[in-house]
Amino acid sequence: YQTLRPFPPHFLWGASTSAYQVEGAWNEDGKGPSVIDARTHYPEGTADYRAASDHYHRYREDVALFAEIGFKAYRFSIAWTRVIPDGDGEVNPAGLDYYRRLIDELLSRGIEPVVTLYHFDLPQALQARGGWANRATVDAFERYARIVFEAFGESIKYWLTINEQNMMILHGAALGTLDTQLENPRRDLYQQNHNMLVAQARVIDLLHQMHPAAKIGPAPNISLIYPASARPEDVMAAFNYNAIRNWLYLDMAVWGRYNSLVWRYLEERGWTPVFSPGDREVLESARPDFIAFNYYTSQTVEASRGDGQDEVARAGDQHMKSGEDGVHRGAGNPFLPKNAFGWEIDPVGFRNTLRALWDRYQLPLIVTENGLGAFDRLDDDGQVRDPYRIDYLRRHIEQLQLAITDGVAVFGYMPWSAIDLISTHQGCSKRYGFIYVNRDEFDLKDMRRIGKQSAGWYRQVIASNGLDF
Numbered sequence: 001y002q003t004l005r006p007f008p009p010h011f012l013w014g015a016s017t018s019a020y021q022v023e024g025a026w027n028e029d030g031k032g033p034s035v036i037d038a039r040t041h042y043p044e045g046t047a048d049y050r051a052a053s054d055h056y057h058r059y060r061e062d063v064a065l066f067a068e069i070g071f072k073a074y075r076f077s078i079a080w081t082r083v084i085p086d087g088d089g090e091v092n093p094a095g096l097d098y099y100r101r102l103i104d105e106l107l108s109r110g111i112e113p114v115v116t117l118y119h120f121d122l123p124q125a126l127q128a129r130g131g132w133a134n135r136a137t138v139d140a141f142e143r144y145a146r147i148v149f150e151a152f153g154e155s156i157k158y159w160l161t162i163n164e165q166n167m168m169i170l171h172g173a174a175l176g177t178l179d180t181q182l183e184n185p186r187r188d189l190y191q192q193n194h195n196m197l198v199a200q201a202r203v204i205d206l207l208h209q210m211h212p213a214a215k216i217g218p219a220p221n222i223s224l225i226y227p228a229s230a231r232p233e234d235v236m237a238a239f240n241y242n243a244i245r246n247w248l249y250l251d252m253a254v255w256g257r258y259n260s261l262v263w264r265y266l267e268e269r270g271w272t273p274v275f276s277p278g279d280r281e282v283l284e285s286a287r288p289d290f291i292a293f294n295y296y297t298s299q300t301v302e303a304s305r306g307d308g309q310d311e312v313a314r315a316g317d318q319h320m321k322s323g324e325d326g327v328h329r330g331a332g333n334p335f336l337p338k339n340a341f342g343w344e345i346d347p348v349g350f351r352n353t354l355r356a357l358w359d360r361y362q363l364p365l366i367v368t369e370n371g372l373g374a375f376d377r378l379d380d381d382g383q384v385r386d387p388y389r390i391d392y393l394r395r396h397i398e399q400l401q402l403a404i405t406d407g408v409a410v411f412g413y414m415p416w417s418a419i420d421l422i423s424t425h426q427g428c429s430k431r432y433g434f435i436y437v438n439r440d441e442f443d444l445k446d447m448r449r450i451g452k453q454s455a456g457w458y459r460q461v462i463a464s465n466g467l468d469f
């Protein structure tokens with residue numbers, strides 16, 4: 001391009017967190033346990049992970065730091081179990097009060113709250129009764145949403161339904177949705193998926209009825225799938241995995257119907273979900289206002305080798321396996337460098353993903369996660385130097401602007417994470433934040449907050465509306 005298009009005025013520069021990863025206070029002031037609090041396998045090497053970053057007690061100080069960086073928006077999630085400790089019973093006023101205070105603090109500093117209703121932390125009491133496989137959970141979610149829409153609907157413009165539903169289904173073993181005791185765990189998983197899609201559609205409609213000016217959208221993890229080669233079989237494998245990993249979720253959220261390739265894939269395996277009366281209607285009627293998505297890296301796949309090893313083969317040293325027997329096999333991408341945890345880094349893939357989403361759905365986009373997990377170090381002089389994170393974010397922002405120049409409508413960028421927190425899979429030495437939290441895996445220390453080098457850099461980016469990065 002001869003000239004780049006500028007970031008739009010009022011672009012939502014900010015950052016993200018989720019409740020269980022940042023709040024701590026997991027059993028205080030009436031909060032009930034979630035599936036995360038109840039899990040027996042902690043993220044690698046953590047102790048006391050439930051204390052997280054103690055944001056529950058320090059949110060004022062944290063919001064002041066966010067304001068210093070200049071955040072225009074802050075994405076956080078509400079812990080369902082803080083508001084309704086057992087998921088569908090009595091409301092806990094202290095839980096609502098906490099989020100009221102957090103929202104007021106943000107608004108008083110001119111920071112737009114972007115609120116996720118549910119980020120992996122299903123109430124344990126609901127899980128004990130079958131979790132998402134039980135239709136009662138759909139009603140419980142709608143009731144919970146109604147309660148928070150009533151409480152905060154006047155103050156919140158942007159709502160997100162469910163964080164990374166696609167990861168909960170595809171990595172069910174890691175995120176607690178896969179029940180291996182069942183005779184047909186995958187059928188159960190796709191029934192859970194269906195129930196979540198219905199729950200999502202119901203709360204989209206509900207918000208629109210209750211607060212017509214507010215906006216709501218899904219928040220999956222989307223990364224475009226590349227074929228490992230131009231071999232037509234590899235291209236088809238990428239095409240299929242794009243449908244299974246990405247389009248299934250968004251075709252339903254946006255168009256209200258199952259992706260036809262995925263439906264055939266489910267039929268073939270006996271995994272098709274059962275529709276309850278009224279499901280079709282609500283799925284068809286609900287229309288999101290935007291698509292929020294999380295992007296960390298692209299993924300590359302090749303055709304199944306048909307040797308029963310697709311599932312266990314790891315893609316390079318990526319943390320996640322990405323194969324499915326007889327469907328596709330994960331492949332490393334030799335053109336991409338990797339971070340300290342083996343995740344490939346693909347800024348151009350970010351532009352590719354933005355373009356693919358826009359091309360397919362033509363709905364405004366907001367990036368609700370993107371970032372670099374790293375082993376940051378607090379130096380003796382009290383500074384945290386993270387030039388690698390600046391480099392990662394800079395390259396992604398550059399591609400974001402190119403996507404905007406391509407004509408893609410994007411209205412916000414909210415990297416992961418605003419402040420250091422507990423990683424989903426790898427404890428708290430894997431840091432993502434602009435703000436360092438002084439604790440480690442086994443010692444909570446003083447949890448003091450220290451702005452990293454990246455915080456100063458991001459401040460400039462925001463102050464210049466993306467001209468100076």
Ligand code: BG6
Pocket residue numbers: 018021163164167221294369373416422423424425426430
């Ligand atoms: C996303 C989640 O999957 O990626 C976050 O929404 C998570 O909750 C983030 O923390 C990074 O993954 P991880 O495993 O490095 O924490």
